[in-house]
Amino acid sequence: MSTVIDELGAKLKGYEGRAAAVAGTGKDPVNEPMIRHWCEAMGDTNPAYAGPDAVAPPTMLQAWTMGGLSGHAGRTGAYDELFDLLDEAGCTSVVATDCEQEYLRPLRPGDEVTFDAVIESVSDRKTTKLGTGYFVTTRMDVRVGQDLVGTHRFRILKYAPAHRKPKASGARRPRPVVNRDNAGFWEGVERHQLLIQRCTNCGTLRHPWLPGCNTCGGPDWDTVEASGDGTVYSYVVMHHPPFPAFTQSDHAADAAGPYAVGLIELAEGVRIVSNVVGVPYDKVRVGLPVRLEFRRYDDDEDDPLVLPVFRVQEGREGGVG
Amino acid sequence: MSAGGAAMRSGGTAMRVGEELPPLEIEITRTLIVAGAIASRDYQDVHHDAELARLKGSPDIFMNILTTNGLVGRYITDHFGPRAVLRKVAIRLGAPNYPGDTMVLTGRVEETDGDTATVRVLGTNGIGRHVTGTVTVTVPREVG
Known part of the structure; x- marks a missing residue:
């Protein structure tokens, strides 16, 4: 009592x-x-x-x-x-x-x-x-x-x-689905390490995380920490539907507007889907050099989220004007 | 006299225990919420300012209790006619009336005593029960 x-x-x-x-x-x-x-x-x-x-x-x-x-x-x-x-x-x-x-x-x-x-x-x-x-x-x-x-x-x-969890409705970023095959990746992210899986049989790097090697089928693996350097390999710009959670934190866009989804090729050779930050969505270009950083999203105090994102390297923005 | 618990109302129809009042649908527009708040002299921001309402933990503005009270009163007098006199109105609020919703008022005569009836009123909206209430109403018989 x-x-x-x-x-x-x-x-x-x-x-x-x-x-x-x-x-x-x-x-x-x-x-x-x-x-x-x-x-x-x-x-x-x-x-x-x-x-x-x-x-x-x-x-x-x-x-x-x-x-x-x-x-x-x-x-x-x-x-x-x-x-x-x-x-x-x-x-x-x-x-x-x-x-x-x-x-x-x-x-x-x-x-x-x-x-x-x-x-x-x-x-x-x-x-x-x-x-x-x-x-x-x-x-x-x-x-x-x-x-x-x-x-x-x-x-x-x-x-x-009562504290309302999402600050603005719909602005809570979706949480990743963590399972036994990818848990190691998300644990790394929490420690601000981007871990790439490596097959211990043939040495091939892979991302996203998988239970086995696509090259040799080997089930055993260890990890390599990414150096953090990369380039924009490809990207798409999402215009619709508007998604406040994905635009709010990127740049000056307060309203839910378009946002760029980048496919980043890491220096190690594997690719990862992420956000390109530091430039507006319409300034993202193929080939832009980017650098890994970890961003914390406090859109839900009971469930903080850390994500790897990629910042365009200073002075390297494309599409001036 | 109200043999069998029935009393006469002005139109000549009986108020009978168990009688169900026809439902009244009310569109909860932003205009209704604001007009009701102002007509009742209630300037609490949660009844007219959506932004401030959100800061106070509400998803939008919502209807004030005085408007709900007025609508419940109207529901009863609409049904029993202009001679009906409200004696008591007691309401409790539950799920708020937000803009864009529809509230359906229903009522049932629970008791009669001479020309006075006690009516149980429910107002249901899209998210639940907005209001539960009890209204005591007298409908004097027409003289002559």
């Missing part, structure tokens, strides 16, 4: 029962234009909400109490403090989860609304799909003059957003 004491949670509980708003007043009296705008937005054509005997849609109750862009009047220090504590703890986001309203009499144009609210409860710390935080429930009494016209219980989750 874990007995983690949630100090923040205990502090937040201290706000239960305290006033959230005292003698708040609606910014506008109940009025026909706001009713009409509401009905337009909701697609509500109920004739009860128009004409000389119009009432406001009951579900507008909370709207009459909203602070709008200029903020809330009548909010208490306690409510602000509670929110500040949550903000400081990283619970900066808000989402409403529950709304329970009771309507005691209809509101009509001209009614001037006042309201009082109390912080009814603060939950224990909860982890949801959105993130971890606290549910805060307030109960509001809405009055016109002395008459209670409605009650409004409102629950929000104030939370620290």
Whole structure:
């Protein structure tokens, strides 16, 4: 049993029962234009909400109490403090989860609304799909003059957003499929070594990694570390479909644009498919000298990726202009 | 009087326990989300600014609770007619309403008491259950 004491949670509980708003007043009296705008937005054509005997849609109750862009009047220090504590703890986001309203009499144009609210409860710390935080429930009494016209219980989750793995959707670079035949290659990459397989029977180098030698069929092998020098043997430029994960890290292209896929011939003679970096996709040319480097992709903090890429050697870009 | 748990509504049809309301399909457009947020005076950025919504961990803007509340109210009064008076609306939100989705509201009369009915409302969208709610509505009989 874990007995983690949630100090923040205990502090937040201290706000239960305290006033959230005292003698708040609606910014506008109940009025026909706001009713009409509401009905337009909701697609509500109920004739009860128009004409000389119009009432406001009951579900507008909370709207009459909203602070709008200029903020809330009548909010208490306690409510602000509670929110500040949550903000400081990283619970900066808000989402409403529950709304329970009771309507005691209809509101009509001209009614001037006042309201009082109390912080009814603060939950224990909860982890949801959105993130971890606290549910805060307030109960509001809405009055016109002395008459209670409605009650409004409102629950929000104030939370620290869960870390979304891909920073932008689709921008996570696909991970290699590692199996027993190629595991040694990827282990090398992690140590920033580009390992070429060598048949111990006939000495032929091979890439990509395979269980046996294509030349003599020998199953035994060792590895040679590539020197890192190479040239662009061939390339293609991918225009479609756009693939943000492959363009983002290469050059100035923020948007998913075309990218070049290079076939690099290593100094040792084998070829490898990789990215050519240091030049825009349309400046890649056959024969460009390139140099191996290892690039780390932090597009997923739980699963960092290191890949061998090839940088065009200084002053050797092709296709000037 | 509501013999057999049935009450009359203005059109003369009974509100009967078990009665299913015809479903209402609502296209969740960006315009609806923003118009609903502004009509309800809710300027939280997650209801109108997609970029800021993403920074807060949401894939896009999403409908605010006041709009959902308004749509649930409309669903009930559309069905029971202009004489219907909402007494209580209690809703809980689940899967958010994002632009491009469609929400289908369904309802079922759970209880009647005289001219008052309790209706269970569900709103389902492409990713799950957006809203579950209970609405208490009174439909006074026409006088004369």
